[in-house]
Amino acid sequence: MDVVWSGDWVAERLGVALEGDGDLPELLGLALRRNPKRAHLLVSNVLGKHVPQKPSVVYGAGYGLGERVRALLGEDRARRAVVLGYAETATGLGHAVADGLRDAPYLHSTRRPVAGVAQAGGFEEAHSHATSHLLLPEEPELLAGDGTGSDASVLVLVDDEFSTGNTVLNTIRALHGSHPRERYVIVALVDMRSA
Template sequence: MNAQPDPRDLGRRCVTLPTGALELTLGAGALEADALLGFAARANARRGFLFLSKVLGKHWPVTPSTMLRVHDRLAATVPPVEGPIVFIAMAETAIGLGQGVFEAWLCAHPGQEALFVHTTRYRVGSGDLIEFEEAHSHAPRQFLHMPQDPALRALLLSARTLVLVDDEASTGNTFLNLTNACRRLNPGIDRVHLATITNFMGADATAGLSARFGLPVTLGALVDGEYRFQPSDYVAPNDAAQRFDPDADRGASTGFGRLGLSQALRAPEQLAERLAAEFAPGATVAVLGTGEFMHAATLLGAALERRGVNVKVQSTTRSPILTWGAVSHALRFPDNYGEGVANFIYNIAPGQYDHVLVCHETASNPALRELAGLLDARLFHFQSEDHVEEVPVR
């Protein structure tokens, strides 16, 4: 008879990274922690570790149905509320997560008013920008666009509840910074809910959120715990990860969440039907989002999965991560938004999949063609949710 592991052992992790030593104490969700996250080392002087989610679709390939189940679970943590509710997803890593949580909540609460908007590191249009800081990020400046549509703007300004979505909570500082920025716009906000895959703030800090924020705060996470990190003498490269120019048009779209949405995106069913018919039975397919453009790729992947395709979803990123631990492979290429910063795709190697589909919001450019060349991929330009154009790469 096999002995069962001591639950106390499941709740402890000591991880020695190239960048330092990470100690974790896990509470609720410890039994599924290994299925939900791994550990990686950031090439980042501000923070040398990464809780790398295996269900986020950013740094690790995941089946779309697995992602959608996580969206449902986090949406279910939002307490009953009155009045309009605003969901804000944190760029860039959690944009797809936040949009999925919003759509899952809408599905479970038909007829209730809600707004989705995601933070960004790009300007779109000429409207007002709200700036706040994600201090530990490699690219710390974040922005929230004011919706330009009068009805969506009214939702933001009349909301009583904020739901802030990120893959993990470790200090709560970024959530607090964004909440304060939103309350300056809308003093009527009277409660905040934080929805995260992991919460590593610790029990005391989590219990003290309401006092710290100055209004009722609740939190829903799949894994809870706390951490300590002791940096080593690793020296991170001094590569720029952000070159914000308020006058530059980076080709980022206004139609997928930056200026607000009050309904779910439509999946590209016709495109999925055509592609599924092209793939041989059993072919492996990767659908990649690019940078902040993530959720449309998930919807395409989900539509392919419903048609029996063996598909995984993930995304490119500007985050520099060392090839260690949960990151077994890394590719570097130029960013398709034209900032001149390095972008990466992790845990996908050339030839690993029979087909690679790259979904992007920017017009085709040399950076996208370079990525397509590295992975022998096809490019799909999402000009709107109903207009997707395949871009020739050969």
């Protein structure tokens, strides 16, 4: 029998609830954490990070998102896409999205500086336990984009869930300030933002 983390105990004690379509409980549950900014944690049931999951489900979730992005962009633009996954939870998800785009270059943020590696950018995730993200790509030109127009690259930002959208907005502000590009695509397994 598959394990699905519902978070009912947390929901009852905090007076919060997950509301959405019938698939939501299969994708997500609630947990508690020691963080004064946000006591609840949205726990993915498909990523295999906090709740055990079959590798085929974990990979399939990301690969399927990548295929949807590929269809959205069209073949020509998909070939010029660069994928960025967010540390820590969406690093594997982002890699699978890149595979679904048919082997797009893949980068991920990190929370730890690396001696001798130049920082190509950074941004904040205000509600997190560790707020700062660093971008330390081996090939910094992947983040640079290549201008505007039909041949410009697209940056695909991948997270496990959107609760406020602020992390993505902070990322775009930071990158767009130094390397403007015409198009960003944001992708997540779950979008919990209100209207």
